[in-house]
Amino acid sequence: MTGDTAGVVLAYLPDESILSNIARLREQVDRVYVVNNSPGDAGTSTVLDELSQDNGTVVLDQEKNIGVAAGFNAGMREAIADGFDYVWIFDQDSTVAEGMLDQLRAAFSDWPEPVAMAGPALRAEETGFLYDADHREGLGELQTLISSGALFSRAALEKIGLHDERLFIDYVDHDISLRARREGLAVVKVFDTVLDHRFGASTPATFLGRRIYLSNYSPMRQYYMTRNRVIMVRRYGFGRWFWEDAAYASKAWIKVLLCERDRPRKIRAGLRGFADGVRFREVRTIVQ
Template identity: 60%
Template sequence: MADASARTAGVVLAYHPTDEIHENIARLLTQVPRVFVVNNSPDETSRALFARLDPQRVEVLEQAGNVGVAAGFNAGMRAALDAGFDFVWIFDQDSTVADEMLDALLRAQARTDVKVGIVGPALRAAETGNVYDADRGRGSAPIEALISSGALFSRPLLEDIGLHDEPLFIDYVDHDISLRAIRAGYTNLKVFDTLLDHRFGDSQPARFLWRKVYLANYSPMRHYYTSRNRVIVMRRFGPGKWFRDDVRYAAKAWLKVLFCERGRPKKIGAFFRGLRDGITYRDV
């Protein structure tokens, strides 16, 4: 896989990053020759952090402001493709890169029994170290939707289906591009032989009944986009397995919002505004 690794660029999306981002970029640079960091919070603090990066191997792409997840990833992906790379491997700053992860993803990418689409790692909760039930297995297997972080894209795939849908801004951006790949005849693959440690939101510990839980504490804005974009993606692709899985996840998340989080009235209001706007949304 050495040749394919040399043709792979990493993309890291940053929004008010902390020093932790340096460790992730360093881990990426042990597996890829170049990393593009997309700065979605171009302030003096982030610039000072990024000034310590090696400019020979890391290029910082400053955005005008918070352009969103979709546009941010697209900026890094375009830069990687323009630089001649054949594979783009994307991350947000809430994930930890595992050793030899790229080799595992590229082995799945090289499968010839299916028309390979997006390839991504299995997930492990960074807070607890627990591997999610759906992420246990061996080898690689078809999946409808992969989360953005850790996902590997090939140049031919992106030239065929396009980049992320920027008007979605955040949330379900990954569902949309994954389902577009399937609609175009590709098979997305989850790779169980490598694990991505990922955090959702603040991951703040709390007690709910007799259990310890972790709260995302998403802002009302996030709840708006989650609600709106879930409806948009369902309208585009129909309520497949991805939707059933998502409803189960959303139900658990909202139990924690309603019983454990603060600012519930604003979050509930944002949910219903998003639902309304998702129903009335018109694709261009």
């Protein structure tokens, strides 16, 4: 357990699996802030009420679903206000591995340049396989990290700010990673520790004789993914991050168009998102 590190877990209509994930996290950090993004839901209250017996876990009830960016920020602000030097953030679908925190913390001292955030390698929960890009060892500098499993230093957050809450959900992690790099801070992946993670309501399917997995994101998610992708291009240009993301987005849209249900609504949502991304009005202030 590292006394200067707090965990943040974002909860939205969670099932009981979130409790075992939090228990694993509590073995490595001094305190966990659980941000309840589904207030008023009886099932959520039943699950999270079990955390009341643990003095090291604090449930932060929100007035409504405030989104991923604002949700993470709510927990991160509490951790920083309470004096923690590192904040480790998760969504409810991620499972921390034993000893992961020590390995992530080591990246901040082992990397030759100042580090803003460090994250683990990713393994797909539904398949049990590492993602293709994560079949490596040691440390590596990336363009972006996904938010879940990312460890942030307080010093970096004071320099770059927290997540941009106007993005609401998708590309929140891209934005804070690219903002950190713009400020001269490194974004580091630790390939020797692995986070089990689930993307969307992933379900298996067969296409042209091959087994594939469909994310089945809602039209709302397609809207935000498209809108925020356009916003990222406007902010950061067509760097390496874009081409890596374009490869992923192309495969995802092929699955939507050929295999998923509710295609017309998802296509319309994507088109609206593109138009709104073009019209998005930037402001100078980043949420602190």
